[in-house]
Amino acid sequence: xxxxxxxxxxxxxxxxxxxxxxxxxxxxxxxxxxxxxxxxxxxxxxxxxxxxxxxxxxxxxxxxxxxxxxxxxxxxxxxxxxxxxxxxxxxxxxxxxxxxxxxxxxxxxxxxxxxxxxxxxxxxxxxxxxxxxxxxxxxxxxxxxxxxxxxxxxxxxxxxxxxxxxxxxxxxxxxxxxxxxxxxxxxxxxxxxxxxxxxxxxxxxxxxxxxxxxxxxxxxxxxxxxxxxxxxxxxxxxxxxxxxxxx
Numbered sequence: 568x569x570x571x572x573x574x575x576x577x578x579x580x581x582x583x584x585x586x587x588x589x590x591x592x593x594x595x596x597x598x599x600x601x602x603x604x605x606x607x608x609x610x611x612x613x614x615x616x617x618x619x620x621x622x623x624x625x626x627x628x629x630x631x632x633x634x635x636x637x638x639x640x641x642x643x644x645x646x647x648x649x650x651x652x653x654x655x656x657x658x659x660x661x662x663x664x665x666x667x668x669x670x671x672x673x674x675x676x677x678x679x680x681x682x683x684x685x686x687x688x689x690x691x692x693x694x695x696x697x698x699x700x701x702x703x704x705x706x707x708x709x710x711x712x713x714x715x716x717x718x719x720x721x722x723x724x725x726x727x728x729x730x731x732x733x734x735x736x737x738x739x740x741x742x743x744x745x746x747x748x749x750x751x752x753x754x755x756x757x758x759x760x761x762x763x764x765x766x767x768x769x770x771x772x773x774x775x776x777x778x779x780x781x782x783x784x785x786x787x788x789x790x791x792x793x794x795x796x797x798x799x800x801x802x803x804x805x806x807x808x809x810x811x812x813x814x
Contacts, residue, residue, distance in 0.1 A: 636688035
C-alpha cells in the first residue's frame with residue numbers, strides 16, 4: 568500500500584511540475600502579465616507611498632507562513648510606469664532558478680516570477696522574503712504598487728515514508744517591507760537609525776512647527792494610514808524600546 572502511495576505522490580508531483588513549467592513558458596512567450604484579480608484565490612495587497620524624483624525604492628514581498636517548507640510560488644508586482652522604472656533585476660534571496668519576466672503595457676510595469684521544484688524546499692521561518700525588487704522614481708509622485716501571490720505550495724510529510732505537495736494559499740498572508748534610498752520606515756531624518764529624534768520630527772510636523780514632504784512623509788507614516796498622526800510617533804517610540812519592529 569505504501570508503494571502505491573509513493574507512486575501516486577510521484578505522479579502528482581510530476582503533473583504539478585509540468586503545469587508550472589507550462590505556465591512559465593507561456594508567460595515568457597506571450598510577454599504579458601496576467602491581469603490583476605484574474606485568479607479569485609490570489610492574495611492581493613497594495614502599497615501607496617510618496618517619493619521624490621530620483622528616490623530608489625527597495626520593495627520586498629513577504630509571505631507570512633512558516634509551518635512548512637515552500638517548494639513553489641507565483642508572485643506578481645505591478646507599478647505605474649510613468650512613476651517608476653526598475654533598477655537592476657529582481658532578486659529572490661531564498662530561492663535559486665526562479666523564472667521571471669518583465670513587461671510594460673500601456674501605463675503599467677509588470678513583473679511576474681514563478682518557482683517550482685518539488686524537492687527543492689525552502690524554510691522561510693527565518694526570512695519570509697519571496698522577492699526583492701528595486702525601482703527608481705521618475706518624478707515627484709504619490710504612487711501605488713500592487714503585489715500578489717497567485718499560488719504557493721509546500722511540501723508536507725504524511726508519514727515517515729511519504730511526502731505530499733499541498734497548496735496553502737488559503738492559509739497564508741502577504742506583507743511587504745521597503746526601504747527608500749536605503750532608509751527604513753521610521754527613519755524620518757535618514758541618519759540610518761530609528762531614534763527619539765525621528766519621533767520628535769513627527770510631532771513637530773503634527774503641530775505645524777515644520778512640514779515633512781516627499782519621501783520623508785512616507786518614512787514618517789509608520790502605520791501606512793496615508794496621513795501623519797500621533798500614532799506614528801508612538802510607533803517609533805515603541806520601536807526604539809523594542810516593543811515592535813518597523814522593518
